Amino acid sequence: MQNEPVVRLQGVSKIISSRSLVSDLTLDISPGQVFGFLGPNGAGKTTTIRMMVGLMSISKGDILISGHSVKTDFEKAIAEVGAIVENPEMYKFLTGYQNLVHFARMSPGITKERIAETIERVGLTARIHDKVKTYSLGMRQRLGVAQAILHKPKLLVLDEPTNGLDPQGIRELRDYLRQLTQEEGITVFVSSHLLSEMELMCDTVAIIQNGKLIDVRNLRQEAGADVLIEVAFEVNDAQRAAELIPGATIQGSNIVVSVSREQIPELNARLVHEGLQVYGIRNVTHTLEDQFLQMTGGGGIG
Numbered sequence: 684m685q686n687e688p689v690v691r692l693q694g695v696s697k698i699i700s701s702r703s704l705v706s707d708l709t710l711d712i713s714p715g716q717v718f719g720f721l722g723p724n725g726a727g728k729t730t731t732i733r734m735m736v737g738l739m740s741i742s743k744g745d746i747l748i749s750g751h752s753v754k755t756d757f758e759k760a761i762a763e764v765g766a767i768v769e770n771p772e773m774y775k776f777l778t779g780y781q782n783l784v785h786f787a788r789m790s791p792g793i794t795k796e797r798i799a800e801t802i803e804r805v806g807l808t809a810r811i812h813d814k815v816k817t818y819s820l821g822m823r824q825r826l827g828v829a830q831a832i833l834h835k836p837k838l839l840v841l842d843e844p845t846n847g848l849d850p851q852g853i854r855e856l857r858d859y860l861r862q863l864t865q866e867e868g869i870t871v872f873v874s875s876h877l878l879s880e881m882e883l884m885c886d887t888v889a890i891i892q893n894g895k896l897i898d899v900r901n902l903r904q905e906a907g908a909d910v911l912i913e914v915a916f917e918v919n920d921a922q923r924a925a926e927l928i929p930g931a932t933i934q935g936s937n938i939v940v941s942v943s944r945e946q947i948p949e950l951n952a953r954l955v956h957e958g959l960q961v962y963g964i965r966n967v968t969h970t971l972e973d974q975f976l977q978m979t980g981g982g983g984i985g
């Protein structure tokens with residue numbers, strides 16, 4: 684199916700010794716994007732990922748990967764996944780290329796051409812015949828990603844991939860993950876506790892705290908006519924203004940209304956036409972940062 688979600692979390696919970704680590708996560712991830720799973724330390728990101736890739740059992744609910752249940756159809760589900768959850772296994776005294784060839788032997792059907800293509804995709808061509816022990820952290824990670832996508836999975840899962848990378852490394856990661864979605868049609872699922880990185884890297888971000896899903900946001904919506912923003916009009920008579928504008932709520936001397944950008948001058952004209960004084964118009968849409976700061980009490984972003 685064309686629009687089938689790559690990942691579907693259906694009421695997923697993890698309970699260990701009667702403690703709930705993850706509660707009732709429900710979420711669909713559509714194909715071809717970089718999807719961010721954002722939350723402070725201990726929020727339940729790794730637990731969720733471990734359930735997605737079969738490293739931990741699911742206490743309640745189910746996870747479907749390309750329509751296959753991780754619970755009841757694990758082989759098919761996991762065939763669609765490439766992941767780096769713990770440090771990928773690599774032989775440091777072999778070259779990157781030798782590592783990939785060795786790894787490819789374990790999965791049937793991976794050709795030499797596919798290995799070459801994958802090396803290209805992760806930008807390791809220039810150093811692939813050097814020993815892994817000479818690689819930087821970023822290069823080891825690229826090799827790990829190459830290993831993870833050799834079998835052309837639909838989903839690539841990376842747990843905190845920016846940890847330990849310098850700003851240049853983070854930038855490169857962002858660029859090649861984006862390219863992977865375009866060139867391989869793969870969906871990338873990354874977790875992080877750093878909002879600033881997620882905002883630059885991801886098309887959609889889900890926020891998790893204390894094991895619960897707080898919000899899911901599309902970060903790539905163009906500011907167009909169909910995007911609603913919250914706008915406050917500061918007026919001399921909020922009561923009357925609210926009567927003139929359907930759906931408006933009163934907040935002190937302001938009315939707040941969800942509108943498209945194009946409607947703002949229209950509403951302003953209506954208020955003025957009805958004899959109201961408009962002292963100010965402000966966009967009060969909560970940014971992701973507002974929300975994340977509120978949620979983490981101000982300490983969660985880097």
Ligand SMILES: Nc1ncnc2c1ncn2[C@@H]1O[C@H](COP(=O)(O)OP(=O)(O)OP(=O)(O)O)[C@@H](O)[C@H]1O
Nearest residue numbers: 699704722723724725726727728729730731843876
């Ligand atoms: N096997 C386990 N048994 C008991 N508690 C666990 C287990 N694994 C994780 N936890 C607890 O579950 C909570 C969520 O942990 P998890 O590792 O999923 O968080 P996280 O969002 O990935 O955070 P971090 O970025 O710090 O890894 C934490 O309080 C952790 O101590």
